[in-house]
Structure formats: structure tokens, C-alpha cells
Amino acid sequence: MKVRVIERRAKSIYTRSKIPGVEWVANQYVGCAFACEYCYAKFLTRWKDYGRWGSWVEVKTNAPELARKHVSGSVVMSTVSDPYQPIEAELKLTRKVLRYMDKRNELSVLTKSPLATRDIALFKEFQTIEVGLTINGFRGREKRLFEPLTPVHEARVSALKELHEAGLKTYVFVSPIIPEITDVSAVVEDTRDFSDYYFFEVLNLRASGREFRELLRDEYPESYEALTGDEAFEEFLWGLKKEIRGLHVKAEGIETHREGWEFVGL
Template sequence: MKIINVRAKSIYTKSKIPGVDWVVNQYVGCQFACKYCYAKFICKWKPYGEWGGWVEIKVNAPELARKRVYGEVFMSSISDPYQPIEKELKLTRRTLEAMNKRNKLSVLTKSPLVIRDIDVFKMFEKIEVGLTINSFEGREKRLIEPFAPVQRARVNALKTLKDEGIKNYAFVSPIIPGITDVEEIIRETRSFTDYYFFEILNLKAAGREFKELLMENFPESYKIMVDEDKFWRFIKDLIDLIKRSNIKAEGVEVHRRGWEFIEVR
């Protein structure tokens, strides 16, 4: 793993994410190296090698985080704030400690390490913490996200956040037909999850290599993803499932000839 220490000029970046004013990336790159990760595009501007083989560390992030910005802040968009290096470095924790506690903060991670910082989360007036859950286990996990924490650890972290009074959400992503068991995820988490956000796999953003991985190892899933009629039938069935489940769902994000956000009512 290549570690690159840099001094950044700013830690807050204006966001293009709907409803979010600023994104914070104290790390760039991610040790989890998920095969489908959409953040791989950043490698075009970071000549450090393949995605997952390096992490850029903004060593002055806590200092920069003291700047007073106002609005909703999201952490993080091109890394996981609780990837393995964070356990020793505590850069995320120190960045959180320095931030304006009056801003609404949303944190998203795949790691149970997030519960370490519950004491800091409680300092914020408005905060929500999400865990990415996708039900990948066994062969699917080994092929798709081999270095990410196991599902059980993520689900347990989601429950701990709820038990500690932190608003939480399940980010169900990526949803891949025939692989992601959305019904089971809802059944397992509904009693302690404040709300859900559903995201269908963005096959284009996942890249050529992942497309080939899916085609070779999960041909039926690939066929649904690329067949227009089968794909939208899958989306309809998913929305019907969400409605039947009677949960709070922000909506379903779909990338098909662009970007579409489908509200679930």
C-alpha cells in the first residue's frame, strides 16, 4: 500500500450532490478497493497506480476543517473515512473534532470502526451516519469487494449507532440483480434503521473491468443490467418491494442514459 502525505489548500469542496453543500475528503483513495467503486475516476489525476493500491492523506485536514462553512456537509465522496489506516492515524476523528458542530453532517462508511467516534458524533447538533450494506457474502464478496468489512459487522454497527441515539441510515448499494438481496437487508435491519437509500449499480461508472467481471461470473445479472425491458421490470419489482415493506425510503437512484432519482411513495 502506497501512502502519500500531502498538504491541502482546502478540505471543503462545493458539492454537486443534490441537497449537499460541501463534501469533505480527508483521504483520497481507499484500501477497501471495491471492484465497482465509482471513485476510480480520480486515478486520472492521481498518478499513484491502480485503485486500491494507494491512499493520499491530507495531513493538515484537521487544521483546514476549522474553517467556518455553512450548510450540509457530506463525508466522504472519493474515499471511505473509516478505511483501515484510520484506526491508527485517527485523521477522520481529528477532522470531525475540528468541524463546525452546527452544520448538518452526513457520514457514510462500510466500516464498523465508525462506532469508535460516537462520542464525537454526539457533539454535532444535526448528524446522520450511514452504513453501506449490500448482502455480498461468500463468493460474491470475494469477487466484488474482497477487502471490505463483512456484512454482519456493518449491520451491528448500524444497530449500535441507533442504540446510542445517533440517527442512522442504510445505504443499500450497489444493488445488482440476482446478487443483492434487498428483501433480506430490510428484514434484518428495519427494527433499528431510521431510513434507507437505494442505489442501483451504475454499470458505466463501475468501469470496463467490473463489467467484464459481472459478465463472466454473473451472466444472468449482467443480462438484466443491459437489457432495457428486463432492467425496468427489475426496478418496478424493487419499488413494489420497498412499498410493501412499509419503511422510510429516501428513494431509488438509477443511472440509465443519465441519472434518475425515483421517489418511493
Template sequence: MEVNIIKTRIKSIYTPSRIPRVDWTVNQYVGCAFACSYCYAKFLTKWKDYGKWGSWVEVKVNAPELARKRVKGSVVMSTVSDPYQPIEAKLKLTRRVLQYMDKRNELSILTKSPLVTRDIDLFRLFDRIEVGLTINGFRGREKRLFEPLTPVQEARINALKELKEAGLKTYVFVSPIIPEVTDISSIVEETRDFADYYFFEVLNLRASGREFQRLLQEGYPEIYEILTDDGKFGKFVEKLRREIKELGVKTEGIETHKRGWELVKV
């Protein structure tokens, strides 16, 4: 699919965060060519009339020079895009932002792309940095329906391994967790040697959008019922909590969105 590139200039690259325990977010791109069908950032199409989600990417061309600003606290890259989506291989905007960032910043990077290993040399310059890979185990039918344009799971796991072997702090973001689809135990067993910790997030059905909700309702009616029935959802989360506890991995908890944002301790 051809992606429309929109070049923009901005006044600041650091945005105050609404995410718990995160002070700032950095998004040098807005929009994402991975076009995951469940993506929570699709809400941006309400204000950015460029077309269907995944068909366009905003490129903040002056982001590198703005990244020089010194900010205090934790910084996350990125929240409404993937910093290593396909166009990054050519534009190298993420790399240039990293080059200009104050290396004293506490930085957390999250991606679905093995391209992230390209910038290991820059990661090593930061005083405090962690790099995460989203690994959700989608294969076969679910991969084709939920995120057909993303790198395969094996490539992400190999990238995680390379980052860890380079001496970096790493984590696995297991998201979205979908009942009866996401195999938590399998993901942990495949990655536990390369991850310092895990963060688990159950699918935010409301944020996934009406189109994805219909996809689940029609193609996975039993799963849709679990996600929409309070009793069944509660039992699912409790079972998930027990499973994660038995796996014995370091984690901050399970993020759920049944009644707003909630972090369930393991």
C-alpha cells in the same frame, strides 16, 4: 496488500458538491484500501498516477486545521474514499477532522467500517448528524469477487445497532444493488430496528469500470443483460420499487443511472 500512503497538503477541505441536495463534501482521504471492484471513484486513477485502485491512499495531513472553517448547508463525508478505512485506526485523521469541525454543521457520514463506532463521543457533539452504513448483503462468492477487503455484513449491522443505541440518527445505504444478487428484503429485515431510513442505489454499470463490467459479463451474463437492456432494466427497477414499498420503510427513493442520474420515487 500493502498500501502506499501519499501525504499531501491542501488549501480547503470543503468542496462544493455536485450531488443533489448536498452542499459540501469532505474527503480527508482520497483513495480507499477497501478496493471494491465496482468502486465508482476509480476514475481518479486517470489523474493520480499512483498505481492500481486500492493500492494507494492520499492523506491530507492539514485537513483537521482546515475543518475549522464555517460553511453553511449540508456536508457529506466522504465521496471518494471511506472515512474509516483501515489506516484510520492508526492515523485518526477522520477523528481529528471531526474534532475541529463546527458542530453546527449538518453532517452526514457514510462508511462500510465498524470502526465508525469509535467516534460516537464526537458525533454526539453535533447539532444535526446522521451516520450511515453501506450494507449490500454480499456474502460468499460475491463478497470475494466484489469487495473482498471490506468488513463483513454482520460487523456493519452490529455497528449500525451500536450507533442507534447511542441515540444517533442512522441510515442504511443499500448499494450497489445488483439484480439476482442483492436481497433487499433480507437486508431490511436484518436492519429495520436500527435504521431511521434507507437509501437504495442500483449499480451504476458505467461508473463501475470496464474491468467490473467484464466480470459481470463473463461470470453473470444474465445479470449483465438486465443491466444493459432497457426493457429488462425498467422491469427490474419497477419490481424493486414495489418490493421496497411493500417493506414499508422510510426512504428517499431508488437511485438509478441508466440514463444519467435519476431518483425513482417509491
């Protein structure tokens, strides 16, 4: 699928975060060509009338010069895009932002792409940095239905290993966790040697959008029921917490969105 590129100049790449424990988010891109069917950032299409989510990427052309600003507190890159989506291989915008960013910034980079390993040398220039890979273990039918354009599981695990062996702090964002589909234990077993900690996120069914809700309901009715039924959800969450405790890894917690933003500690 050909992706439309929209170039614009921005006033800032840093915005205040609504994520608990995070002060700032940095987005040099808006939109993502990985086009995950469940992506929560699809809400942006209400205001950005460029077409279907995943068919366009907005590029902040002056992002490198804006990155020079020092912001106090933690910064997450990125929340409405993937900093290493396919277009980054050509534009190198994320690389330029990292080069000009104040190295005192406390930075956390999150991606699904092994392209992140290209910038290991730049990562090492930061005083405080961690690099995370979103890994959910989707393969086969689930991969084709939910996120057909993303790097495969094995490539993400390999990238995590390379980052970790380079001496960087790494983490795994296990997301989305979908009942009966996401094998949390398998993801941890594949990555435990290369991850300093884990963060677990249950699928936010509401934020995933109507089309994905209908897809999940029609193709995986048991999974849908586990996320929508009161008793079924409580049973699923209890079992998930028990499973994670048994894995004996450092876990920041489980995040759920069923009643809005909620952090459920382990």
C-alpha cells in the same frame, strides 16, 4: 496488500457537491484501501498516477485545521474514500477532523466500517448529524469477487445497531443493488430495527469501470443483461420499487444512473 500512503497539504477539505440535496462533500482521504471492484471513485486514477485503485491512499495532513471552516448547508463525509478505511485506525485523521469541525455543520457520515463506533462521543457533539452504513449483504462468492477487503455484513449491522442505540440518527445505504445478487429484503430485515431511513442505489454499471463490467458479464450474465437491456432494466426497476414499497420502511428513494444521474422517487 500493502497500501502506499501519499501525504500532502490541501487547500480545503470541503468541495461543492454535485449530489442532489447535498451542498458540500468533505474528503480528508482520497483513495480507499477497501478497493471495492465496482467503486465509482476509480475515475481518479486518470489524474492520480499512483497505481491500481485500492493500492494507495492520499492523506491530507492539514485536514484537521482546514475542518475548522464553517460551511452553510449539508456536508457528506466522504465521496472519494471511506472515512473509516483501515488506515484510519492508525492515523485517526477522521477523528481529528471531527474534533475540529464546526459543530454547527449539518453532517452525514457514510462508511462500510464498524470503526465508526469509536467516534460516537464526537458525533454527539454535532447539532445535526446522521451516520450511515453501506450494507449490501454480499457474502461468499460475491463478497470475494466484488469487495473482499471490506468488513463483513454482520459487522456492519452490529455497528449500525450500536450507533442507533447510542441515540444517533442512522441510515442504511443499500448499494450497489445488482439484479439477481443483492437481496434488498434481507438487508432491510437485518437492519430495520436500527435504521431511521433507507436509501437505495442501483449499480451504476458505466461508472463501475470496464473491468467490473466484464466481470459481471462473464460471471453473472443475467445480472448484466438486466442492467443493460432496455426492457429487462425497466422490468427489474419496476419489481424493485414494488419490493421496497412492500417492506414498509422510510425510503428516500431509488437512485439509478443508467441515463446519467436520475432520482426515482418511490
